[in-house]
Amino acid sequence: MLFKKETSEANAGTVRTVRPSVDIQELPTAYVLRLDMPGTVKDAIKAQVNERVLTLSGKVPAYFKQDAALIFDDSLPTEYQREFTLADNIDTQSVDAAYELGVLTVTLKKKEQYLSKEIAVQ
Amino acid sequence: MIVRVQSMPALFNEVFGASQIFDQMFPRSYRAGARASEYPYVNVAEYKDEVLVVAEVPGVPKENIKLQLHDGTLTISGERKTPSGENGTWLRNEISYGSFSRTIELPDHVNIDKVSAEYSNGILRITLPKSEEAKPREISIR
Incomplete structure (x- = not known):
């Protein structure tokens, strides 16, 4: 037992911010972002836009209780955070976010004037 | 203390973290196949x-x-x-x-x-x- 540290001792007050992996797809009228943020909950996720910077974050409750003796770990996040600078063609008023299966999906609509459209020739 | 297996050779001779000492201290089963990648x-x-x-x-x-x-x-x-x-x-x-x-x-x-x-x-x-x-x-x- 001498060399097994209690997680409470090992992790006390440690903040581990993980930068989530992201997929970005461009659709005709919007951009869709998918971020891997397992282990958080909807209410603990924040999506904020400030000066064209989109900040996505989420707190993660501890995977283990205080009395656990950690054997090994690949990833013990306490929070996720990632920022994106939004181009001029994105309507910052239209940020939509959904969380399912540990994946955060964010949809950003393009501004009307940037959408391609056909003009009928008279 | 965070220990992490950096690689997993076929045999059970991998080392936890930087110190060889850990390898000897942990029973074999605790050095199970974790690899960050x-x-x-x-x-x-x-x-x-x-x-x-x-x-x-x-x-x-x-x-x-x-x-x-x-x-x-x-x-x-x-x-x-x-x-x-x-x-x-x-x-x-x-x-x-x-x-x-x-x-x-x-x-x-x-x-x-x-x-x-x-x-x-x-x-x-x-x-x-x-x-x-x-x-x-x-x-x-x-």
Whole structure:
């Protein structure tokens, strides 16, 4: 037992911010972002836009209780955070976010004037 | 203290963290096959009565995850399907899709008949109760 540290001792007050992996797809009228943020909950996720910077974050409750003796770990996040600078063609008023299966999906609509459209020739 | 296996050679001679000392201190089973680059990410901790495995499997519904216990190992496998629906232009792709499988060695004092697993928000929690002989107990002195 001498060399097994209690997680409470090992992790006390440690903040581990993980930068989530992201997929970005461009659709005709919007951009869709998918971020891997397992282990958080909807209410603990924040999506904020400030000066064209989109900040996505989420707190993660501890995977283990205080009395656990950690054997090994690949990833013990306490929070996720990632920022994106939004181009001029994105309507910052239209940020939509959904969380399912540990994946955060964010949809950003393009501004009307940037959408391609056909003009009928008279 | 965070110890991490940097690589997993075929034989059980890998080293936890920077110090060789850890390798000698941990029983063989504690040096089970963790590797940072493997998917899914796995964390293992031990309690008085049970061992808890927490695996990160985002984007995979539980119907697509398979758990197998075999010969003292636990294998987590499944498939993460490429999101369907929109067929846009990919601007960035950091998330991997497709089949995955990862095997970790279990501490040998686990009662494999009573293993349970639950999935929520991309996290798989596998509870492995310890066998009776592995639980701490007091020995009376006569």
